[in-house]
Amino acid sequence: MENNEPIEAAYIWVVEASKGAVTDETGNFTIKNLCPGTYSITIKYLGHQEINDSLELVDNSFNKTYRLEEESLNLTGVEIHGHRDAVQTTTAVTALYGDALLEARGENLGESLKRIAGVTTFSTGNTISKPVIHGMHSNRIMILNNGIRLEGQQWGAEHAPEIDPFLADEITVIKGAETVRYGPEAMGGVILVNPAPLFTKKESQSELNLLGGTNGKLGNIAFSHSAGSGKLKGLGYRVQGSAKRAGNVKSPDYYQTNTGMSELNFSGSLGYSSSKLGIETYYSFFNTSIGILRDAHTGNLSDLEEIIQNGRPFTDGSFTYTIDNPKQVVSHHLAKVKSHYHISENWKLNAQYGFQLNLREEYDRRRGDLNDKPSLDLKLFTNTLDLFLDHTHKNEFSGTWGVNLIQQANSNIPGTGITPLIPNYDMFNLGVYLMEKYSKGPVEVEAGLRFDLRSVQTARYVNNELQEADLDYQNFSAFIGGLFQLSPTLSLSSNLGSAWRPPNVNELFSQGLHHGAAAIEIGDENLESEKSFKWVNELEFDRKKLHLSLTGYANQIQNYIYLNPTGETVVSLRGTFNVYEYLQNTAFFYGFDFAGSYQFTEKLNGYAKGSIIRAKNTADNNYFPFIPSDRMDWGISINFGESSSAQTNKLTLSNLLVAKQKREPDFDIAPAPAAYALFNLAYQKGFALENNKLNLGIQVQNLFNSSYKEYMNRFRYFTDDIGRNILLKINYQF
């Protein structure tokens, strides 16, 4: 507290337990799972004198108020890490921030999240990648851009999330079924991409990132500036932008033709907060052009079979930044207004409105003027409104009750010269939910319930005939979870949640040729909603030098929708095509993730992480395609700096081991590629320059320039994956 006003975002550190916390808007903080005993604590807040205190913890809970004295000295080296929107859940949660996020800078969202055990990617070449949590992706997971569920055309395997990772100062992955909290489709997990909280006092912070990569001659620049007003206390803003350009990617033996990309992103926010009220407005714009590997676009089945047999493009390609057809041009606008109001000490009312516009154009190789017209041209509007009430009662119950509305309108922009793959549609979803949590001592238990209603109206012309459909879905979902501190070093969390996902329009209405894939895909209007039960358990062990975490899960899904080869072919004047249809059946997913680190000496650290997933079509006793194979990433790092220094100075050598996927479905157009091992080298050094901070990073990915193919990359049929890439990353904070 300062003048009896609460201080938000002050940092509290418990020395003996190596645990920390950050105060919330009311100046409160909680450090859980401490054993009785004597502890030394340190409280830090920029511009204030540090408090060092010793206290004795006798029984299960302990409360104390500290007053921070303002200090005129310039404090340096104090790191403030805002956790304002920390997720309150008993499910397994892992976050990427600080040094780990710094290392991931320049990568897309999917690639960045591969650093988290249990998260892999489903990719289309080396520029399009979708995050996969415990074997699920696309419409079975959810991505939140600063609290708003990202609504693009996420059903498509080659449709990457429309989000710039540079806007985040923390990316969190929730590995449980979170339909109750976030709405339908959050079945496999949720990804939260969150910017840092805005400043509420007169201060400012800027950050510049400059990146370069040898493979694809990548250039990337990102800048952000945040400041708080000196005139109106509580007023703060941030502007942020990034630009990225890369040319054709090189596999060890050849260039991949037409794999360049460009990206231009911007975001800005303005907020005001007082002790009672908080308002934040936010806007983000994402814009990208992505070239699609020329050789991956095939005319018919025999074309496809020829290139699969060849295993690589027929020509060696060359370097260029030019992006030609086939390509994607995607832009995404997201605007939101969020506010909260403290009705009383225990009750808080929240309202959040989000508007999104997603524009997607996909261009194919066509004849003449048609090359200038997209083959797929979609415009998707989404409105979301959340109203919820939070209550917190000290050491007892806390919870959230809310209403959530989603309204969506999808239109095909006429003039493509191709019958649209998906119809125009209007969707409306209403959800009502409540969640309650009870915490006492080492135990925390939570449960929640939600009811959703959804209606979808579709319309499309096929062969000059208007086809319309009117569909309704409804569902109850619920979860129950707990967090148990078993001993001072060991904690267990367990969460059982039900989730659901209504079938997507492409699953219902696809009809015809999937251009470039030599496949005819047939939807089924009568598909039912997927319903799942996911049980996630996480065991965490933390002792001074050793950290271990193990996550085990099982996910049973009824009416799991998948694209199944019928074994039939269609013969046409263009040649032969395979026919696929959308079917549904019972699926069972289970697996483990592990992550651990050990400090051998002051200079030497080691880590290992990995994941194992098993997924089965239990009704047919068959496997599903594109389930990640077993993998492990391990490495050692040498710390050159003084152990007392806050500046990073370390060299990390890591090794990624990926097994061959031996559990393949009966039918695939090509067998799973061989197992592979990759070596990566990274050097990270931080410099303190008066009040500023400079971070330098050099990374060598695929150190030995190995040729390999990843099972989860759809372009493994056509090409090797990316070869060696040397990256230079400069980060300057001032």
Added chain:
Amino acid sequence: MFNSKKAYLLTLLIASFSFIGCESDDPVPENDGEVITDVILNFQELNASGTPTGPITTFKAADPQGIVVGGSPTIQSVSLMKGKSYQMKIEVRNSIENEDITSEILAEADEHQFFFLGTAFVGSGFLTYAYADPSGDLIGLVGKVTVSQSTGFNNAIMRIVLRHDLDKNFPGASNPNFENFVQAGGETDLDVNFPVIVQ
């Protein structure tokens, strides 16, 4: 200092007003202009000096619905005379939109090329083909087909492949019977098997 409660209610009001639903546009029928529904082979006998003479015989492969499950093309048998030479003109049409795609192919002569394969052209010497496009480009919209005088059999398969976006300078691509045409890159726009009978 303004009233925070008022501000909050105002925000709520703005939020609810902005929640005016956008509606999807009414769907519009698309002209599937790219679909090829008809491939027409026009044969005309060549005289000793290489000039086309006499009547034109037409053979057609048609797939009136385009690429749909259950539909399959109907393909006429090509009947030719032993020892004769013919000019073969290929016509490509979209009967659904009543469009002539032949001119589009001609306009993009550098990106398109027909290849002539199957037992009729490869290995048998049954038929021989030479490009004879008036522009001098190797396209195959116009060509010369010669029927062997002495063949041990009287029927074969004539596979006609139209490649789009290929590298025309790829070694071997100037051969109309180039079996490894996929190596020259690009993709297949047409792949039709006409049965051929010679008398």
